[in-house]
Amino acid sequence: MLDLIATRRDLHQIPEIGLEEFETHAYLMAKIAELTKGKSFVSIKTWQTGIVVKLTGTAPEKTIGWRTDIDGLPIIEDTGLDFKSRHEGRMHACGHDMHMTLALGVLEQLLVTQPKQNLIFLFQPAEENEAGGMLMYEAGMLDGAFRPDEFYGLHVRPDLKVGDIATNTSTLFAGTCEVKVSFKGTGGHAAFPHHANDALVAASYFITQVQTIVSRNVDPIEGAVVTFGSMHAGTTNNVISETAYLHGTIRTLTQEMNDLTQKRIREIAQGIATSFDLAVEIDLRQGGYLPVENNPALAEELMTFFDQAEGVNLIDIAPAMTGEDFGYLLSKIPGVMFWLGIDTPYALHHPKMSPDEAALAFGVKQISNFIKTKAG
Numbered sequence: 001m002l003d004l005i006a007t008r009r010d011l012h013q014i015p016e017i018g019l020e021e022f023e024t025h026a027y028l029m030a031k032i033a034e035l036t037k038g039k040s041f042v043s044i045k046t047w048q049t050g051i052v053v054k055l056t057g058t059a060p061e062k063t064i065g066w067r068t069d070i071d072g073l074p075i076i077e078d079t080g081l082d083f084k085s086r087h088e089g090r091m092h093a094c095g096h097d098m099h100m101t102l103a104l105g106v107l108e109q110l111l112v113t114q115p116k117q118n119l120i121f122l123f124q125p126a127e128e129n130e131a132g133g134m135l136m137y138e139a140g141m142l143d144g145a146f147r148p149d150e151f152y153g154l155h156v157r158p159d160l161k162v163g164d165i166a167t168n169t170s171t172l173f174a175g176t177c178e179v180k181v182s183f184k185g186t187g188g189h190a191a192f193p194h195h196a197n198d199a200l201v202a203a204s205y206f207i208t209q210v211q212t213i214v215s216r217n218v219d220p221i222e223g224a225v226v227t228f229g230s231m232h233a234g235t236t237n238n239v240i241s242e243t244a245y246l247h248g249t250i251r252t253l254t255q256e257m258n259d260l261t262q263k264r265i266r267e268i269a270q271g272i273a274t275s276f277d278l279a280v281e282i283d284l285r286q287g288g289y290l291p292v293e294n295n296p297a298l299a300e301e302l303m304t305f306f307d308q309a310e311g312v313n314l315i316d317i318a319p320a321m322t323g324e325d326f327g328y329l330l331s332k333i334p335g336v337m338f339w340l341g342i343d344t345p346y347a348l349h350h351p352k353m354s355p356d357e358a359a360l361a362f363g364v365k366q367i368s369n370f371i372k373t374k375a376g
């Protein structure tokens with residue numbers, strides 16, 4: 001029997017960046033081999049660090065998919081836990097260690113008796129950076145006999161209690177777009193600004209002006225987020241910067257609003273470059289981070305199931321501006337994503353984020369029951 005807490009703690013100690021999840025992949029493969037030993041109805045495929053496990057049903061009419069992500073973040077952990085990250089500058093601060101453990105736990109439950117329907121378990125890399133779900137889909141890993149007819153997945157949520165399951169029948173997460181802007185001017189001596197062309201000043205105007213996208217271009221009822229989390233320019237006090245680099249993210253609930261926001265970022269960056277007479281490079285990359293759109297009928301069914309399940313507090317929740325490449329998979333295959341409460345005061349991506357591990361046993365029990373009713 002899988003020890004959920006020990007498994008989660010093992011995984012917590014080995015966080016890796018997207019597409020570099022080699023130790024995690026090896027750990028998962030070993031656990032999956034242990035769980036599926038002697039089960040002739042199981043087949044396994046891998047793609048880079050990703051894994052797909054298929055359980056062939058006894059009389060399948062459809063294939064039900066469960067998806068987990070396996071990557072960590074470039075964050076220095078500050079939880080003080082005795083099982084904290086062993087990988088310098090890497091942390092499972094988005095709870096993917098919980099997601100992987102839940103997937104293994106549910107897999108174990110579904111292996112007890114061969115199900116009637118086919119089941120697919122997708123362990124995808126790079127949810128945080130390279131849209132690994134999209135990459136695996138495009139590589140054909142979910143083609144043919146491995147293609148689910150319905151797809152389900154979850155994300156842990158710190159501000160919900162253990163026992164809470166939250167989702168809705170429409171949009172759950174935003175579509176995102178990664179933004180990179182580089183201004184290139186002419187460096188020089190601080191004392192002779194008239195001989196230089198200061199990229200740092202241009203970047204400062206840019207960062208101020210992009211704030212007007214949300215306040216002046218976006219419908220206030222609809223909303224959007226434009227956040228630049230990183231800005232680098234210059235080396236010391238008396239040298240004028242030749243270059244300035246900004247790295248940010250757009251969050252919107254519709255693709256139309258994402259397109260509008262991308263267009264305004266481009267226009268503002270180009271306008272600033274023209275007015276300061278310097279060069280600009282703009283890189284806007286949406287990849288697979290489409291809005292996470294729940295299938296209304298399947299979401300209704302899932303919500304009714306959990307609403308009636310003993311011990312579950314079902315919440316019909318508003319969308320959040322988090323992103324997820326599960327949005328890409330749900331644009332191809334109907335399904336549902338939901339939040340699972342982990343009750344910790346620290347937000348996702350915070351160096352002190354530390355889930356209540358009681359969510360593991362609760363999640364495995366409830367999700368297994370849900371999938372068993374669907375899979376027979």
Ligand SMILES: CC(=O)N[C@@H](CCC[C@H](N)C(=O)O)C(=O)O
Binds near residue numbers: 348
């Ligand atoms: C759940 C979560 O935190 N997801 C990430 C997804 C990142 C998408 C992309 N790399 C971007 O930054 O736009 C999030 O930050 O919401």
